[in-house]
Amino acid sequence: MADWFTLVAIFLLLTVAAALVRCWRGPGPVERIMAAQLAGTGVIGVAVVLGAARGDAAFLDAALIGTLLAAIAVTAFVRGTAKPGAKE
Amino acid sequence: MTFAFDLILCLMILGTAAIALFVRDALAAIAFFIAFGNLMGLAWLGLDAVNVALAEIAIGAGVTGVLLILARARLLALGDAATSTGSPLLLRLGALAACAGFVVLLAAAVLSIPPESGLDRVVAPLMPGLGIENRVTGVLLAFRAYDTLLESFVLLGALVAVWSLAPAGAWPGRPADPGMADAPMRRVAGTFGQLLLPVALVMAAYLVWAGSDLPGGAFQAGTVLAGGLLVAGMGGTIGLPSSDQPLLRAALVLGPVVFLAIGLAGVAAGGLLVYPAGLAKALIVTIEYTLFLSIGVTLALLVAGPPMPGASDPDPEGKG
Amino acid sequence: MSWIDLAVLALLGAGLAFYAAGSLGFLRFPDTASRLHALTKADNLGLGLVALAAAIYGGSLAVAAKIALVWLFAVIAAGTTSQLLARRARLDEARLDDADSAPDGGLR
Numbered sequence: 001m002a003d004w005f006t007l008v009a010i011f012l013l014l015t016v017a018a019a020l021v022r023c024w025r026g027p028g029p030v031e032r033i034m035a036a037q038l039a040g041t042g043v044i045g046v047a048v049v050l051g052a053a054r055g056d057a058a059f060l061d062a063a064l065i066g067t068l069l070a071a072i073a074v075t076a077f078v079r080g081t082a083k084p085g086a087k088e
Numbered sequence: 089m090t091f092a093f094d095l096i097l098c099l100m101i102l103g104t105a106a107i108a109l110f111v112r113d114a115l116a117a118i119a120f121f122i123a124f125g126n127l128m129g130l131a132w133l134g135l136d137a138v139n140v141a142l143a144e145i146a147i148g149a150g151v152t153g154v155l156l157i158l159a160r161a162r163l164l165a166l167g168d169a170a171t172s173t174g175s176p177l178l179l180r181l182g183a184l185a186a187c188a189g190f191v192v193l194l195a196a197a198v199l200s201i202p203p204e205s206g207l208d209r210v211v212a213p214l215m216p217g218l219g220i221e222n223r224v225t226g227v228l229l230a231f232r233a234y235d236t237l238l239e240s241f242v243l244l245g246a247l248v249a250v251w252s253l254a255p256a257g258a259w260p261g262r263p264a265d266p267g268m269a270d271a272p273m274r275r276v277a278g279t280f281g282q283l284l285l286p287v288a289l290v291m292a293a294y295l296v297w298a299g300s301d302l303p304g305g306a307f308q309a310g311t312v313l314a315g316g317l318l319v320a321g322m323g324g325t326i327g328l329p330s331s332d333q334p335l336l337r338a339a340l341v342l343g344p345v346v347f348l349a350i351g352l353a354g355v356a357a358g359g360l361l362v363y364p365a366g367l368a369k370a371l372i373v374t375i376e377y378t379l380f381l382s383i384g385v386t387l388a389l390l391v392a393g394p395p396m397p398g399a400s401d402p403d404p405e406g407k408g
Numbered sequence: 409m410s411w412i413d414l415a416v417l418a419l420l421g422a423g424l425a426f427y428a429a430g431s432l433g434f435l436r437f438p439d440t441a442s443r444l445h446a447l448t449k450a451d452n453l454g455l456g457l458v459a460l461a462a463a464i465y466g467g468s469l470a471v472a473a474k475i476a477l478v479w480l481f482a483v484i485a486a487g488t489t490s491q492l493l494a495r496r497a498r499l500d501e502a503r504l505d506d507a508d509s510a511p512d513g514g515l516r
Contacts (some may be wrong), residue, residue, distance in 0.1 A: 001413060001465065006089045008420050008458065013096050015431040015450070020100075020123055022435050022443070024107065029115045030440050030497050034447055036119040037489055038434060040149070041451050043126040044482060045427065045458050048475060050133055052462035058138045058303045060474045061295065062129060062145055065308070067478055068288055069150035069315045071485035073122060075277050076154040078496045079268050079322050080161050273495055280488040287481070 005053035009046045016042035033077045040070050094134060101127045114163070114170040118156045125149030138303035139224040142295070146311035154318060155391050219369035221301040228305065229372045233361040237351060240344040240379055247340065247386050251331060254394040260332035261395035267324040277323030281316075285325065288316025292384065296376045300369065306343075306376040310383025317388035331395050336385070343382030347375045416461045423457030430454055440497040444490055451486035455479060 016039045023035030044066045051059030104127060108120035125148030132141035163170045211223045211231065218226055228236045254261070268274035292309035299305035320326045329336045350371050354362040363371050426449050433446025459479045463472040 001416070003089050004417060004420065005462070005465070006093055008424060010089075010093050010096060011424050012427060012458075013093070013100060015427045016123070016127075017096075017100055018431040018435055020104065020107075020120070023116065023119050023123070024111075026113075026116065028440065028497075028500065030493055030500065031443065032113075032115050032119040034434070034443060034493060036122045036153070038430065038447050038450060039123040040126055041455055041482065041486070042427065042431075043130055043145075044478065045423075045455050046130055047133060048455075048459050048462050048478060050130075052465050054136075055466075056136075056138070057466075057471050057474065059133055060471070060478060061298070061303065062133055062138065062141050063478045064291065064474065064481070065142055065146050065150070065295075065312060066126070066129075067481040067485055068284065068291060068312060069146060070482065071280060071284075071489045072150060072315050072319055073153045073157060074489040074492055075280075075319055075322050076157045076161075078270075078273055078492045079158075079266065079277075080165070081268075081270050081273065081496050081499055270495065270499070273492055276488060276491045276495075280484070283484065 002053040002055075005049045009049045009053070012042050012045045012049065016046075029077070033074055037070065037074060040066060044070070097127060097131055097134065101131060112171045114160045114172070115157075117172075118153060118160060121156065122149050122153040125153065139222070139305065139308075142303055142305075142308040143311075146308050146315070150315055151311055151318075151387060151391065154315075158391065217365070217368065218363075218372070219366075220372060222299055222303065222305075224303070225299050225305055225372070225376075229375060230363065230368065233347075233351065237344070237347050237361070240347060240382070243383060243386050244340065244344055247390055250390055251394050254331075255397055258395045258397040260330060261397065262328045262330050263389070263392040263394065264396040266318070266321045266328065266392055268322060274324050277319065278325050279323070281320035281323035281325035285316040285320040288312050292316075292380055293377075296373070296380050299376060300373060306379040307383060309376075309380040310387060313380065313384025314387035314391070317384065318391055321388070321392065328389075328392055339385045340382055340389075343375070343379035346378040350375060412464065416465050419457050419461035419464070423454050423459075423461065426450060426454035426457060441494065444494055444497070448486055448490055451490075452483055455482050 019035045019038040019042065023032050023039070026032060044063045047059050047063040047066065051057065051063070101124065104120045104124040108117050108124055111117050111120065125144060128148060129141045129145035132138070132144055160170050207227070208223065211226060214231065215221065215223060215226055218230055220226060251259075268277055292313040295304040295309040295312065296306055297304075299309070317326070321328060350363075351361040354360055354364075357364040430446050430448075430450025433449065434443050437443045437446055456479050459475045463475040466472060466475065
């Protein structure tokens with residue numbers, strides 16, 4: 001059964017790689033940040049799955065930190081956005 | 089199966105690192121750096137080094153990514169295109185030679201360690217004397233405590249350095265308002281910040297507590313707290329404190345000072361940074377709880393930057 | 409292989425399908441809003457199903473509760489970030505008419 005979880009982890013890594021292709025291609029800044037976000041979700045999934053495969057609950061703390069800090073990069077990215085025509 | 093996982097992970101780490109280094113667009117480089125940090129966290133998990141994985145995911149992927157994103161925004165505001173331009177060939181070759189030399193030295197050092205001589209077997213017999221089970225915490229706060237003590241002061245020194253960049257007349261003021269410029273976004277981020285800050289505080293407190301026996305510790309916890317403070321600041325949930333606020337100053341120095349005081353008191357028990365027998369765990373937990381608070385506030389203020397003129401929106405609510 | 413194992417495998421498979429759909433959509437969809445739509449599938453359902461499988465397999469209530477927290481905060485974070493990114497993308501589109509503005513959306 002643990003092998004299945006490892007297989008799932010491999011597959012999740014491949015989806016992260018696919019997301020990173022879009023990050024490479026862009027075209028816009030929003031796409032790149034979205035790709036980083038999707039890669040983060042993939043990595044959280046891998047941490048959960050690896051934790052199950054190894055039976056180590058501490059892996060979940062890593063996943064939990066990942067989810068808590070996941071939104072910060074996006075928040076920082078959009079913070080300076082202003083309405084067109086609005087004064088700075 | 090595990091081999092295939094490790095192989096793919098290694099390739100992806102190398103790939104993201106290479107792209108982060110060579111891509112021209114700054115934001116693409118930052119996005120790949122964040123992905124790189126996350127993948128490195130997985131690699132540490134794969135090696136069962138969960139302590140390091142927690143730190144890498146929190147600091148490498150989380151807070152450093154934010155720092156880079158804000159730095160890019162600042163560059164753009166200053167009129168820089170934030171894309172890399174070509175550098176002289178000689179400079180590139182020199183950098184390549186220096187890095188290659190360093191890698192060879194590092195590899196030689198690592199390969200010269202006999203496989204049986206891990207630090208683990210030195211530390212393991214000493215752990216019962218501390219009353220805690222996490223060997224990394226044991227090394228960081230007991231056996232090599234002066235390293236950690238100095239690090240906590242280095243972090244404080246970094247904040248002093250950032251603050252010293254404040255323009256004349258801005259001191260002692262607040263850092264530039266980190267809040268969202270756009271009102272609807274500010275509402276969304278504010279709601280999220282109201283939720284995240286208390287949760288981050290609980291998570292950080294848990295990480296310190298778990299750090300005695302399980303993976304965790306003050307630096308990871310402090311980073312999680314800093315993340316909560318930053319989102320709350322960007323959403324306008326909390327206002328940034330003026331840099332001369334006594335409460336803020338107290339929060340900044342609390343951890344290092346408590347650490348130093350306990351270390352000096354150790355002279356009575358036999359030497360600097362020696363914990364009296366039986367009290368080791370209580371003292372370590374005390375140091376870690378005060379240290380995580382100071383680290384969290386310091387990291388958040390490091391990201392917020394130096395005091396700026398005009399950022400004097402009166403807000404009595406300080407953090408810390 | 410017990411029924412529980414089968415359920416775990418089925419959940420893993422479904423979760424992977426959503427992760428794959430999210431990544432594929434993110435890769436193939438033509439515009440930002442559709443890509444954002446694809447992204448949330450992986451965030452919410454992909455992680456949710458995989459986490460549910462891990463929680464059942466983990467077999468202890470404490471582990472299951474922790475996994476539930478992971479998913480809960482992933483969903484909250486995803487909801488927040490997708491709103492922020494969608495608004496940013498819309499403002500960027502509106503700005504395309506504004507020839508004078510900075511290419512990256514007037515970041516401070």
